[in-house]
Amino acid sequence: MGTFIQLVIDGLSTGSIYAALALAIVLVNQATGLINFAQGGMAVLSAYVAYQFLQWGLPLILAIIASVIVSFFLGAVIERFLMRRFERGDPDTAIVVTVGLLTLITGVCAWIWSYNNLLFPSLFPLDSIPILGASVSVRSIGTTLVILAIMVLLQVLFVGTKLGLALRAVAINPQSASYSGLPVGRLLMVGWGLAAILGAVAGALVAPSLTLTPGMMDGALVYALAAVILGGLSSPVGVVVAAWMIGVLENLAAVYVPFIGHDLKIAVPFVLIFVVLIVRPQGLFGRKVVVRV
Amino acid sequence: MTTLLELVDVTAFYGSVQVLEGVSLSVPDGGAVGILGANGAGKTTTLRAISGTVRAGGTIRFDGKDIRGMRPDQVAALGIAHVPEGRGTLGSLSVRDNLRVGAYLRKDRKNIQADIDRLLELFPNLKERYSSNASALSGGEQQMLAVGRAVMAKPRLLLLDEASLGLAPSTAKNVYEAIGRLRSESGISMLVVEQNANLAFTLVDSATVLETGRNVLTGTSAELKGMDEIRRAYLGG
Numbered sequence: 324m325g326t327f328i329q330l331v332i333d334g335l336s337t338g339s340i341y342a343a344l345a346l347a348i349v350l351v352n353q354a355t356g357l358i359n360f361a362q363g364g365m366a367v368l369s370a371y372v373a374y375q376f377l378q379w380g381l382p383l384i385l386a387i388i389a390s391v392i393v394s395f396f397l398g399a400v401i402e403r404f405l406m407r408r409f410e411r412g413d414p415d416t417a418i419v420v421t422v423g424l425l426t427l428i429t430g431v432c433a434w435i436w437s438y439n440n441l442l443f444p445s446l447f448p449l450d451s452i453p454i455l456g457a458s459v460s461v462r463s464i465g466t467t468l469v470i471l472a473i474m475v476l477l478q479v480l481f482v483g484t485k486l487g488l489a490l491r492a493v494a495i496n497p498q499s500a501s502y503s504g505l506p507v508g509r510l511l512m513v514g515w516g517l518a519a520i521l522g523a524v525a526g527a528l529v530a531p532s533l534t535l536t537p538g539m540m541d542g543a544l545v546y547a548l549a550a551v552i553l554g555g556l557s558s559p560v561g562v563v564v565a566a567w568m569i570g571v572l573e574n575l576a577a578v579y580v581p582f583i584g585h586d587l588k589i590a591v592p593f594v595l596i597f598v599v600l601i602v603r604p605q606g607l608f609g610r611k612v613v614v615r616v
Numbered sequence: 617m618t619t620l621l622e623l624v625d626v627t628a629f630y631g632s633v634q635v636l637e638g639v640s641l642s643v644p645d646g647g648a649v650g651i652l653g654a655n656g657a658g659k660t661t662t663l664r665a666i667s668g669t670v671r672a673g674g675t676i677r678f679d680g681k682d683i684r685g686m687r688p689d690q691v692a693a694l695g696i697a698h699v700p701e702g703r704g705t706l707g708s709l710s711v712r713d714n715l716r717v718g719a720y721l722r723k724d725r726k727n728i729q730a731d732i733d734r735l736l737e738l739f740p741n742l743k744e745r746y747s748s749n750a751s752a753l754s755g756g757e758q759q760m761l762a763v764g765r766a767v768m769a770k771p772r773l774l775l776l777d778e779a780s781l782g783l784a785p786s787t788a789k790n791v792y793e794a795i796g797r798l799r800s801e802s803g804i805s806m807l808v809v810e811q812n813a814n815l816a817f818t819l820v821d822s823a824t825v826l827e828t829g830r831n832v833l834t835g836t837s838a839e840l841k842g843m844d845e846i847r848r849a850y851l852g853g
Contacts, residue, residue, distance in 0.1 A: 496704060498669065501692070502688055502692055503692060503717050504769060
């Protein structure tokens with residue numbers, strides 16, 4: 324029982340990292356209709372920015388906050404000066420551009436900070452606390468709680484605020500939204516900026532355990548995309564739940580299903596996606612799009 | 617009456633194709649003017665030139681101010697609300713949220729809900745569908761929602777593009793009646809693009825007829841209705 328609880332909570336914690344990245348992808352998708360494959364790369368860059376602030380002597384929490392602010396502007400700048408050229412055109416082109424951006428960012432990070440694994444301190448102490456007979460790391464609980472709080476904030480932003488309503492309107496029909504006076508360009512920049520902030524949080528949470536490398540988020544990106552599909556592109560809550568499921572399931576399967584082990588555990592979420600998509604093509608929480616003509 | 621909107625010799629291109637070759641018209645403050653004409657005559661493009669969605673040449677003045685070259689959101693901020701062809705309702709948002717998007721630019725937050733309530737009295741169909749997604753509405757309801765959203769901005773001028781498009785004749789008539797009620801209640805000025813001239817004449821005081829991007833005729837509704845060529849071309853004999 325103790326092992327089980329430990330595995331679940333650790334799974335929730337890794338799932339939370341996927342969730343943060345997945346939320347960023349959903350945010351950009353909701354605002355622009357495209358999938359940003361560079362989201363993981365941007366998160367890594369944010370983590371390096373935080374690392375750089377640490378090197379310059381800022382305390383950890385301030386370094387992360389500074390990186391969050393820098394990331395917002397970085398995301399906005401990427402939208403304004405790169406993605407805007409492709410938003411009106413073929414969506415496939417825009418997606419390939421994001422893949423290119425991922426490669427570019429990874430390369431730039433390696434160029435500036437090298438491919439070496441850099442140590443990044445954790446926000447949370449390395450202690451464990453006993454819960455129901457299991458010893459659970461404070462880091463796991465802290466990571467999960469941070470993501471939970473962010474998920475609630477996002478939901479409030481999108482459903483309860485004028486900015487959120489405007490972001491959703493622009494995502495659905497930018498031209499029509501502009502007829503109501505919505506500054507489409509500026510709102511898209513805000514959407515990308517917010518997504519970059521989520522990535523920065525994910526990066527800062529995952530860097531301590533994975534150590535900082537340019538490819539740090541590659542695996543997480545794959546899982547985040549899996550969570551996005553599984554949860555349904557239109558549902559922030561669904562995406563987080565899906566990400567947690569993936570984190571927990573891959574942990575449990577690795578330990579309890581003997582032939583899977585650590586080598587095959589990457590396959591677990593995809594088997595799950597396969598099954599879910601057959602039963603519910605819109606994802607676990609996504610809404611089926613009903614259009615009356 | 618003072619002139620609210622004035623177009624002088626407006627031209628517009630899509631790529632290298634010239635769609636407007638010189639359109640002139642004016643909308644008096646409080647008036648309703650129609651733009652009639654066949655498919656491809658440049659009616660929709662004229663509205664787009666005004667709202668800043670296509671680049672235009674010539675002069676476009678609103679309330680004495682040159683607005684040519686402004687962005688759509690800037691034009692909207694001046695008090696021009698464009699109800700585009702195909703309605704432009706925001707499908708996955710509820711009726712309520714569509715109306716709230718319409719009120720985006722307003723600073724008087726407190727009055728918005730009261731205005732939504734008043735609007736729903738005017739468009740009772742929307743009242744029943746208040747929480748539904750816009751995409752689940754019927755064509756006529758969507759058109760009323762599109763108009764309602766535009767009106768929520770409290771504009772001085774409404775640009776209405778082919779509100780009858782894709783609607784059954786009786787539904788189209790209902791929509792025009794609702795817009796007529798709106799006009800008499802709010803006194804809002806209108807520039808109305810319509811292929812169905814009969815329908816347009818129920819709403820507008822005067823109209824201009826476009827042919828291949830040019831005005832060929834302008835007159836009051838009564839004058840135009842009496843003309844044989846209009847009758848033949850746009851009123852079905």
